[in-house]
Amino acid sequence: MRAVITVIGGDGIGPEVTSAAVAVLGEIGSQHGHVFEFNEQLIGGSAMDRCGDPLPQATIDACANSDAVLLGAVGGPKWSDPHAKIRPEQGLLALRAKLGVFANLRPLRVHPRLASLSPLKAGNLIGVDLLFVRELTGGAYFGKKLREGDVAIDECRYSVAEVERVVRRACELARGRTGRLTSVDKANVLETSRLWRATTERVVAEYADVTVEHQLVDSMAMLLLTRPSAYDVIVTENLFGDILTDEAAALAGSLGVLPSASLGSGRLGVYEPIHGSAPDIAGQGIANPIGAILSTALLLRHSLGLEAEARLLEAAVDGVLESAELTRDLGGTAGTREVTAAVLAQLKTRRKAAA
Ligand code: NAD
Ligand code: IPM
Ligand code: MN
Numbered sequence: 001m002r003a004v005i006t007v008i009g010g011d012g013i014g015p016e017v018t019s020a021a022v023a024v025l026g027e028i029g030s031q032h033g034h035v036f037e038f039n040e041q042l043i044g045g046s047a048m049d050r051c052g053d054p055l056p057q058a059t060i061d062a063c064a065n066s067d068a069v070l071l072g073a074v075g076g077p078k079w080s081d082p083h084a085k086i087r088p089e090q091g092l093l094a095l096r097a098k099l100g101v102f103a104n105l106r107p108l109r110v111h112p113r114l115a116s117l118s119p120l121k122a123g124n125l126i127g128v129d130l131l132f133v134r135e136l137t138g139g140a141y142f143g144k145k146l147r148e149g150d151v152a153i154d155e156c157r158y159s160v161a162e163v164e165r166v167v168r169r170a171c172e173l174a175r176g177r178t179g180r181l182t183s184v185d186k187a188n189v190l191e192t193s194r195l196w197r198a199t200t201e202r203v204v205a206e207y208a209d210v211t212v213e214h215q216l217v218d219s220m221a222m223l224l225l226t227r228p229s230a231y232d233v234i235v236t237e238n239l240f241g242d243i244l245t246d247e248a249a250a251l252a253g254s255l256g257v258l259p260s261a262s263l264g265s266g267r268l269g270v271y272e273p274i275h276g277s278a279p280d281i282a283g284q285g286i287a288n289p290i291g292a293i294l295s296t297a298l299l300l301r302h303s304l305g306l307e308a309e310a311r312l313l314e315a316a317v318d319g320v321l322e323s324a325e326l327t328r329d330l331g332g333t334a335g336t337r338e339v340t341a342a343v344l345a346q347l348k349t350r351r352k353a354a355a
Contacts, residue, residue, distance in 0.1 A: 002035045003067040003304055008059060010044040011079075011088060012277025013287035014072020020289035020340040021070055021296045027344050028300065028309050031351050039066065043095065044074030044088035044277075054091025060098055063268075068303035069099070070296065071272040076279045097137050101262035101270050102162070103169040105298065106132040106245045110228075111321045114253030117331055120225060127229040128251055131177065133170040134241025136262055138162045139192070141238050158192045158237065163199040169263070170235035171207045177232055181212045184220045184236035184244065196237060217244070224248055245274055254329040256288030257321075259295035261302050269303045271295040285335045288327040290317060293343055316346035 007022055009015030022038055029036045041059040048054050054074070063069045074088040108130045115122040135158075143155030167183070174181045183200045185193035197214055204212040215223065217240045223230070224244065228251050236244065249255040255275040262270040273291025281287055294317055301310035324342035326332035334342075 001304065001306070002037070004037045004039060004065070005299070006039050006041055006059075006062045006066040006069045008041045008043045008063075008069065008071045009046075010072040010074045010092075010277065011046050011076045012073055012279050012282035013275075014044075014074065014277055016072075016282070016285065016287050016336050017273060017289045017292035018070055018072040020336055020343075021292040023340055024293050024313065024343055024347070025070075025296050025299075027347050028296075028313060031347065032306075032309055034304075034306070034309075043071070043091045045076055045079040047091060048079060048086060048088060054086060054088050055094045055098075060095070063095065063099060063270075066268070068268065068299045069095075069270040070292075070299060071095075071270055072292065073272070073275065073277040075277050076282070093141060096262060096270065097142065099262075099268060099270060100137065100264040101268075102135060102137045103166050103263045104132075104134040104136040104241065105173070105261045105263065105302075106134060106241075106248075106258060106274055107298075108132070108245075108248055108252050108258060110252055111257075111318065113321055114257070114330065117253040118251055120228075120251060124226070124228065125251060130228065130231055130248065131173060131233045132241060132245050132248070133166060133173065133233060133235040134245065135162065135166045135235075135237045136241075137238075139238035156190070156192050156239075158195055160195065160199050163196050164203055165265075167200050167203040167235055170233055171204060171210045174210045174233040175207060179209045179211060180232040181210055182220075182231050182234045183212055183214050184217050184234060184240055185214065186217050186240075187214070188216060192237070200235070220244065221247060224251070249274065254288060255291070256327065256329045257290040257294070259291050259293075259298055261295070261298035263302060267303050267305075269299065271299040271303075285337065286328055287336050288329050289336050289340050289343075290320075293317060293340070312347070312350065313343075316343055316350060319346040319350075 140156040146153040187193040297313040300306040325334040
């Protein structure tokens, strides 16, 4: 197949991990006879430096005309002045809104070798296989913002339609797994959460093979650490999903290994690791590329419909996690290049064995 992929490295370690992911996609393409055309674009602080805009029109146009978007990360201390009028993060939020990618999938499995790296007891991590579905284009992120003297307001707004579409997506994903859905809200306090819960109940009732359990977000934050293997698909609103997924990264050993897919109603998706621009390690060649590489597996699956290739890539990454020298966040000494080379080597060996 032919596919056009917009590559937006962004800031900090973003370009380092996306170029690793592009190398891996190139290898998959040449092994399986696909032609991937990569189109590089700007976002975030680096786009502000180059053209004064965290989301240039050229980037929006390129994304809209491509099959998928591969993104690194945005932000950094250089652009973090609290008084600044524009921030890199606005570019990312505007891109998500413009492309209408309302469902952010963040899968998390604990690889046995990494279980010992988690601050949690390794025994509690056996069998952890979670899929977070985070609402991505609503809530406090996109409500009206107001600053008047000593007062600041962030409006948190959700409509029934916004909740319905993301919960439907979560139900469809749940029925392909164990059919168990957990919806996370704060319905004991927030009106948006009461709307969320009632809408979720109604939508789930349409799916005979899906059951739902509701959890309050404060309690869920604790349960994720104490009983992580008890959950399967977890659907929640934008801000809760942002926080819970970084927390859950502690289960997987490092923020650096977690991928994400942001999907809308069509095939176009935005694929990015869940971590940020990691200014503390940027430019040193030591960033873990696995989150970005696993994001390309999601890209192959969800935007290009290449399920077999996605699985081959996930198996190759498992092979690396089993046996290769890993990056420092995972207790190893390897750099980004070495880990990427190990993934490429796994893909090549597996290809030879299959031939
Ligand atoms: P961060 O995710 O960038 O870093 C948190 C910690 O995890 C740091 O110690 C970092 O070194 C480590 N880490 C993250 N990714 C890693 C990787 N691949 N390999 C090894 N270690 C890794 O979060 P932060 O420091 O709170 O935020 C930094 C900037 O990134 C901020 O400007 C924030 O807004 C932005 N951010 C962007 C995104 C995104 O673009 N999607 C996501 C989160 C944060
Ligand atoms: C993420 C990030 C972003 C978010 C920021 C950078 C706007 O933390 O992708 O998880 O909060 O959505
Ligand atoms: Mn986040």
